[in-house]
Amino acid sequence: MSQKRPMIRVKNLHKVFGRDLHVLRGIDLEVKTGEVVVILGPSGSGKSTLLRCVNFLEEPTAGSIEVDGITLSAGERGKARDAHILQIRKKAGMCFQSFNLFPHMTAIENIIEGPLTVLGQSRKDAVPYAEELLEWVGLNDKRDEYPSRLSGGQQQRVAIARSLAMKPKVMLFDEPTSALDPELVGEVVDVMERLANEGMTIIAVTHEMHFARDVADRVVIMDDGNWVEEGPPEEIFTNPKHSRSRQFLAHILK
Amino acid sequence: MSDLADTAPDTIPQEAIRVLDRIDQDRKRFKVNLTIAFAVLLAGLLSGFMIIRLDFKFMFNWLGFIMTGIGYTLLVSFLAITLACILAVIGALGRLSGNPIANSMATAYVSLIRGTPLLVQVYMWYLALPQVGKALEELGLQGMQYVFTLPAIPAGVLALGVCYGAYMTETVRAGIQSIKIGQTEAAKALGMTRRQTLRRVIFPQALRVIIPPVSNEFIAMIKDSSLVSLMGVWELSYRAIKIGRRYFQSLEMLIMVALIYWVMCIILQSVQERIESHMARGDRRVS
Numbered sequence: 001m002s003q004k005r006p007m008i009r010v011k012n013l014h015k016v017f018g019r020d021l022h023v024l025r026g027i028d029l030e031v032k033t034g035e036v037v038v039i040l041g042p043s044g045s046g047k048s049t050l051l052r053c054v055n056f057l058e059e060p061t062a063g064s065i066e067v068d069g070i071t072l073s074a075g076e077r078g079k080a081r082d083a084h085i086l087q088i089r090k091k092a093g094m095c096f097q098s099f100n101l102f103p104h105m106t107a108i109e110n111i112i113e114g115p116l117t118v119l120g121q122s123r124k125d126a127v128p129y130a131e132e133l134l135e136w137v138g139l140n141d142k143r144d145e146y147p148s149r150l151s152g153g154q155q156q157r158v159a160i161a162r163s164l165a166m167k168p169k170v171m172l173f174d175e176p177t178s179a180l181d182p183e184l185v186g187e188v189v190d191v192m193e194r195l196a197n198e199g200m201t202i203i204a205v206t207h208e209m210h211f212a213r214d215v216a217d218r219v220v221i222m223d224d225g226n227w228v229e230e231g232p233p234e235e236i237f238t239n240p241k242h243s244r245s246r247q248f249l250a251h252i253l254k
Numbered sequence: 255m256s257d258l259a260d261t262a263p264d265t266i267p268q269e270a271i272r273v274l275d276r277i278d279q280d281r282k283r284f285k286v287n288l289t290i291a292f293a294v295l296l297a298g299l300l301s302g303f304m305i306i307r308l309d310f311k312f313m314f315n316w317l318g319f320i321m322t323g324i325g326y327t328l329l330v331s332f333l334a335i336t337l338a339c340i341l342a343v344i345g346a347l348g349r350l351s352g353n354p355i356a357n358s359m360a361t362a363y364v365s366l367i368r369g370t371p372l373l374v375q376v377y378m379w380y381l382a383l384p385q386v387g388k389a390l391e392e393l394g395l396q397g398m399q400y401v402f403t404l405p406a407i408p409a410g411v412l413a414l415g416v417c418y419g420a421y422m423t424e425t426v427r428a429g430i431q432s433i434k435i436g437q438t439e440a441a442k443a444l445g446m447t448r449r450q451t452l453r454r455v456i457f458p459q460a461l462r463v464i465i466p467p468v469s470n471e472f473i474a475m476i477k478d479s480s481l482v483s484l485m486g487v488w489e490l491s492y493r494a495i496k497i498g499r500r501y502f503q504s505l506e507m508l509i510m511v512a513l514i515y516w517v518m519c520i521i522l523q524s525v526q527e528r529i530e531s532h533m534a535r536g537d538r539r540v541s
Contacts (some may be wrong), residue, residue, distance in 0.1 A: 163444075
């Protein structure tokens with residue numbers, strides 16, 4: 001695994017909201033192809049912002065982002081930059097805490113929307129793969145349902161299928177289970193785990209301990225916009241080096 | 255709730271059933287009373303007509319003539335609302351635009367039109383515009399006077415369309431802004447451009463939000479279209495006023511034309527309700 005080239009390289013990333021809310025204070029992160037990285041940290045530590053900077057949903061204030069060979073530095077402007085952002089977004093699928101399915105489209109329409117609109121595929125080409133994905137997330141019987149008639153767990157699984165329909169190189173999960181009722185968490189984590197086993201590169205912000213401990217290759221701990229430490233999960237969970245990590249882990253592992 | 259009722263209907267105690275019965279009865283009684291109240295109102299209205307000795311025969315005789323005015327009323331209203339919708343979408347995009355020229359133009363348009371009476375605007379299009387054409391012609395621009403001298407119906411359509419477009423700009427803008435930011439983010443994350451996001455994700459959802467206020471505007475426009483009578487178009491109210499004056503029976507004619515407008519608006523309202531329930535299909539939890 002260590003010989004593989006990095007899929008994502010974040011260098012000295014800063015994000016300042018307004019003039020004085022310094023949310024990310026110089027983050028460096030490398031994720032190799034096929035690697036599963038979980039970012040942990042107290043709320044407000046900048047985990048989500050880091051994730052959202054990777055696909056430019058948040059504009060980085062300083063630093064650079066590289067996704068699968070496409071590099072963009074903060075502060076660039078112009079047409080070339082916009083094109084690069086679109087390229088990065090096509091390579092990086094994202095799942096949100098609140099699912100954000102399109103409510104006016106059925107499950108299958110949600111999934112083919114990206115391929116039709118962004119990739120310019122025909123309906124005939126997009127539908128079979130979308131159906132395959134629906135089956136893969138275990139929802140082929142919900143093909144023609146609108147999101148409002150699906151449970152939270154089902155909606156999140158459709159959202160994952162929607163991202164996968166773009167054939168992304170990396171998946172970004174932004175607290176995908178935080179809005180779910182406890183009994184629905186398992187079905188979503190299960191899909192994420194299968195995705196990891198199939199070799200998908202994943203960065204996940206999640207408090208789902210099973211995923212962090214048993215699926216992740218590496219755990220990164222953040223606090224107050226700073227990188228605190230990282231390592232394989234067994235090391236981080238049993239023997240954290242930093243006192244802030246220890247405090248945080250003691251809190252969530254209780 | 256329904257699950258409980260389905261699985262264990264026999265466990266509801268007698269006294270609870272009595273309460274449920276009473277709630278049902280109250281509901282029924284309200285419906286009956288409401289119907290009676292409406293009937294009394296209607297009877298009152300009709301007997302009021304009798305007391306002032308309304309000439310029903312006269313009304314009936316002229317009904318056909320007045321009704322032919324509906325054609326103009328609907329023509330002007332449909333053309334004007336179409337124009338208004340187009341202007342409203344352009345205006346809303348302008349109001350939300352980061353481009354200073356587009357933004358300032360849209361803002362000025364809304365401010366100016368909403369800040370002046372529709373009546374003044376109607377005369378502006380019909381009576382004042384030819385003067386602009388004349389001035390341009392004198393500057394050497396051939397044919398401008400002809401272009402700027404509008405017949406009554408185009409002038410009316412422009413006046414109503416431009417005016418309602420300004421009000422509806424704000425409706426459309428609010429509709430677009432009411433869509434949650436997560437929708438835009440999901441579209442962006444898929445790699446959609448801003449234009450694709452608007453067209454595929456924001457507009458279809460905003461449409462559902464703005465259908466009720468836009469229908470309201472349309473109903474209001476049906477009535478405001480009577481302003482084109484100022485320019486001598488033989489639409490509904492112009493006919494009623496003419497005939498009323500000629501025979502000194504304005505009361506009959508005005509009551510009749512008011513009723514015709516009322517019925518038209520009731521019909522439109524039911525169409526609006528149909529469209530709304532169709533648009534709400536993504537919302538429905540139970541089929």
